[in-house]
Amino acid sequence: MTPSPSSAPTISARTAGVRGSAIRDLLTLTARPDVISLAGGLPAADLLPRERIARAAAEALTDPGAVQYGETAGLARLREVVAAHETGRGTGGARGPVRAADVVVTSGSQQALDLLARAVLDPGDAVVIEDPGYVGALQVFQAAGARVVPVGLDEHGMRVDELADRLAAGLRPRLVHTVSSFHNPRGVTLAAERRRALAELAERHGFLVVEDDPYGLLSFDGPPPEPVAAHGERVVRLGSASKVLAPALRVGWLVGPPEIAAAVELLRQGADLCGSTLTQAIAADLLADHDWFAGHLDTLRRAGAARAAAFTGAVAELLPGATWSRPTGGMFCWLELPAGTDTTAALPRALEAGVGFVPGSAFAVGGALPSAARCCFASHPPEVLREAARRLATVLAVPSGRGRST
């Protein structure tokens, strides 16, 4: 039967293939005031620099230009500040400083990822993503009609050896996506020698690495890891102000080869014309205020380290049999419960007990991950995290035996 002309409007085949974010749906459930939510990937509300932002907003709004349309590639001053910041991170490597012209400002790094996928992918192109992986990347690659190829992770980040094997066997991806530092959801960081190897594979096989790095600055011990982009030209780096300043600025950026930056800028014309001049001016002000920003980062790092320690300490004590990678930065702890635990099935009971998390299966790209859970430790102070672990323990009952850090 053919549909009648006045039937409900239908959505495109491409859209029908996009999986909604189970996490976003979960956030509604975990927003109940009696639930301690470890589900969101939200920066800690108590550590967001709201007063500094208010000062920057008042200052920016003395300029009539702050409320007008802006350039598609971003506010010139912000591009300069980001270029200097990325240069300081080591992004340019031996190639020298990052130029403002290499930076395209986007609405969070999520928009950079989406525009990049649209700029370089044709339907059917192969894209490698980590498994478990960042759901926002999976959505973007599905929407672009790509063929998603999962590659595993271990405690040193992406299994670059596994990728090399796949490439040797004939895999020809256009993009290889990695959350290189303090992985979402896995919490791990790509080891230095793997960063070098990944950049070399990109040169040899002609793919682009997408180095998605919103958490890199939130390193608990020592300086942030050196970017993959330091090791080669076929790396597009995505950065974000959401985790180090505030998500509501909607400021992210892409640093990449000129052809890529130009294509992303072109597509942004159609995607939303430009970002907010006001929030970009605020971000530029805060990032350029070096002493303030260094102090603010220090606060975030100390608080993150204390929260991670409080949470994993409580888990070790209260959830015997669970394993996890000790967080060294970022926001996430990936719990693995003993085989046989079903975290998806346990979630309703957990919410009843007053604690929320994201079941591992939400991040599964290839196989299932029934006994894992992503817990965000960044959003709550230590005492609340200990209470969260206590509540978790009441529902994620495990056989006897002591938990251990891997």
Place this chain on the structure above:
Amino acid sequence: MTPSPSSAPTISARTAGVRGSAIRDLLTLTARPDVISLAGGLPAADLLPRERIARAAAEALTDPGAVQYGETAGLARLREVVAAHETGRGTGGARGPVRAADVVVTSGSQQALDLLARAVLDPGDAVVIEDPGYVGALQVFQAAGARVVPVGLDEHGMRVDELADRLAAGLRPRLVHTVSSFHNPRGVTLAAERRRALAELAERHGFLVVEDDPYGLLSFDGPPPEPVAAHGERVVRLGSASKVLAPALRVGWLVGPPEIAAAVELLRQGADLCGSTLTQAIAADLLADHDWFAGHLDTLRRAGAARAAAFTGAVAELLPGATWSRPTGGMFCWLELPAGTDTTAALPRALEAGVGFVPGSAFAVGGALPSAARCCFASHPPEVLREAARRLATVLAVPSGRGRST
């Protein structure tokens, strides 16, 4: 020859088919301080409510939630305010009030257009757009891989009779896009009976009308035109705060059937997660401040009417042989110079003489429009517009005979 693996990264076939906005490129040229630019579609800087925005920003930033991530479909309060506003405009028609749940907030109405195109179009689908047309729509439909079908405009807006003929002859578009009020670039407004006819054609032939209406509130004489959406359910309405509040808020919205709103919300997760909670809070504050907003709109309308009159008056006097539709709202005057005039060729001379405009050819979808020019009268006070017309006259020399308004 196959490309070597380490060759420059290439962009996708889809991206290669997207035409850059000649207007955006022009903005760079016309940004010289000695040039009076009629090229941009910018609200008047002197009329942007910067101080009211600063007050709203300070107030919003007393709430910790203002700097955090927000819901993908938009800030609840803004969705309510927009629903009430659209209800007041008549968008619901006989179906009753617009509900907050029918509203998806986007990053300007451009993002609504982009997400809508991605949500409903499969490659090869036919899409009708007006000719001359809004360049941002053309870009979006090209990026979605659509087959763009131009339909003409006259002084009463889209030639709906021409569309009806094409439909009778077998054309089956998924979308029909119209800038229904104070058209960009043509300046004209879709007549009331054509609005009704267009909504009826959508019901009969099963397409969706995209009613792109950023300018409707800027009506110089009498109330804003009744929306096309008042006449049927197969209309997706796009609105924007950019022209009535400020572009830097990056607040636009989509009001449409539930399946469409849900698909757009889903795609927005991948596109940029959510908009800025801060700028949405500011927009909600200003739109909900009824007395202030009514007074502000009144100021914009009076200033727009005075500017349009000053510009067309000067053109009538100084550019004999030119014709135009008398602007009754919005921002644009579409000049048609006598046959033989080449506005593209004249532009460099115009810039030399200190005035910028956009040649008609930049808006051409089907044929060429060599002798037309879009002039934005909104951005400058009357005396500057008269000077702009004087400079235009020095380069767009035309045969004798008096200009006339059509």
